Amino acid sequence: MTAEMTAGSSTQIETELKLRGDPEVLLRLWQAPPLSLPDAGPPKIKDLENTYYDTADLRLRKRGLAFRIRRDGNRFIQTVKTGDSAASAVFSRSEWEGDVPSAEPQPDIIDDPAIRAALGLLLPGELRPIFTTRVRREVLELNGTDSLGRLKVIEAAFDLGEIEAAGSREALAEIELELVEGPPGALFDLALALQDVAPTQIETRSKSARGYALATGRRPAWSRAEPLELTADMRVDDALAAVIANCLQHWTANEAAALDGSDPEGVHQMRVGLRRFRSALSVFGDLLPAGQEDWLNAEAKWALNSLGPARDWDVFQSDLLAPLEADRPQDPDLAALRAAARERQTLAYTELRDALATPRYTRFLLRLGGWLEDRAWHCAELTAAQDVALNQPLVTLADTLLDKRHRKALKNGKGFASLPTAERHRLRIAVKKLRYTTEFFRGLYPAKRSKHYLAALRDLQEALGHLNDVAVAEHLLVDLTEKSPPGSGARQTERAVGKVIGWYARALVDFEPDMRRTWKSFAATEPFWNKAKRKA
């Protein structure tokens, strides 16, 4: 969803939004009032069969290409799409399409040199079918006007069918909303209206990504944030839109991996994306209408909290329990605790899946998407002062904000050695906000100047983060013992909990001098942003 959304209304790249749901949900939506407008054209129905081809070593996939042959009655249409994966950053999206005589791939007839180059060298007969999608597609064209009276034309395609790869099958039930004409926000409005009829989720994966996953048995991949390219003289308004889009892309790109749960990094990255989003809200919050910031923040906080327990149990097992197990192999108490923790982790992941399947989450994404597309912060509630600030060059805001956050961290950390845990927790939050602010804006300043500061800040955040992990673990463990049913296993678990808490209480005492040094060295590090501004 997000790759298209960031394209904005100014470019010609196709804007589309995909929803998934149960086949019954799709049938209900097909008859829904939002789609049965009097000016909706008659539906077009088509049976489509697409076979995707690749080399045995999946080179096309690795290059972000999708090579498919569509069977349409007696016709065979060969299509090559670029930019269909995480590698899409290197290509602009483009497509080649042409008729071929049979279902046999014909890479040689492609006359677009850029697409030829992207395909690379293909040995004779090297392309083979990887998976096939079969869907019945019903398409409605909706004409109308949006709330501001602007013309909008949306094509709603309902796809029901299956993906087949290497003998396995998976159901396909999606709605693709494509904007033919009009403001991109109109897509989100329609999707929200459909949400009132029956619940759907936003589908972030393309059909080809799902097909490859089915064919290879590979789990969904997690990803880091895409590089954010901000410049000193760009308008704050554009930077705001870019930062929000970047965070949204980051967390939604990790949704599939988080739901899958086989790699803890999925939930972790999704949480990082959401936290960066909240941090962006606090960076730009003063420039947004108050009501808007509040609901965005509340929804993001809810989503983040829904992922919290899964992350906490992941961290507990991999980072906190593992060192004790290594030191005391064969300890039956620890084994009992490990089993109990796994059970809690499974439960937490179930809750996470439930939360992400709720209409609340889908609505949050849709409202946010529409808000971002339309830059809906430009509304009646925006003050004149905010409007002026949004038109400033970014570097002015960056200097001021970095300064504010830096000072706040120094203030919260004053007298570090004697700070009680609660105060250190407050410092940790301030440091985290400062860290994300520097991450957003570091590109505006020479890397050479920011290097030391960023390293010192990272060390401090990690040290405080460890402190927090231990505090969270203690909380989790107390909760675990209070909620587990009595029995002999419970006693073992309780003993293990005592061991873990004792182990880390002692470790924190040992860690304290190191922590203080880390704080001192951060407090002594020169900031990298505009010095003149800092003195003013």
Place this chain on the structure above:
Amino acid sequence: MITVLVANTKGGCGKTTIATHLAAAFATAGLRAALADADKQGSSLGWLKTRPDTTAPIQALDWRDGPGKLPKDTDRLVIDAPAGMKMKKIEELLRLADVIVVPVLPSGFDEPVTGDFLKQLEDLKPIRKSKTAVAILRNRVQTGSRMAAKLDKFMLGVGHTGVGRLRHRLVYADIAGRGLTVFDLTGKQNEELREDWAPVLRYIENSDPAMEIRAVGE
């Protein structure tokens, strides 16, 4: 673009045959190919001059006095490295390369020289950080011979897997003087010979720097 460096300090191992064939394989596949000759003898440039107009075009680059500018609008660049070159000289070319293809001969195979060369390669920065792939290509192989077995053993010893072997055939010598490769010829025999090249071509294709970005999250 993928840049391929064909190099071995040991002379006469078929460097030019391999460089010209790789360039022609890419060109006949419809890719924009360039062949840079960094060898003083200029055999690759000579081959390009005799190449008939009717064949798939390959851009010629004269790098005999050192690496020139990288060509624009090129999909595959093959560099024919100077024979017996010093490590210092090769470093400059290595920085440009995504893949290094090292041809070795089973007959009269010079184990110490090639072994040293590979060891020196390993010590170079881009390879140590495994940014550059090294592929050993066995050339002029008489299948089943004792020398072939010895070469296999050597390769295992230096920790490299080969990327296939090229059978010894007279056709290579016959067509070299006419600016041709087996990729430019028709006929069943040539088709079979082209199959020898599949592993090295696949290896090169998988060394595409455009794939790196994707590897991060997977």
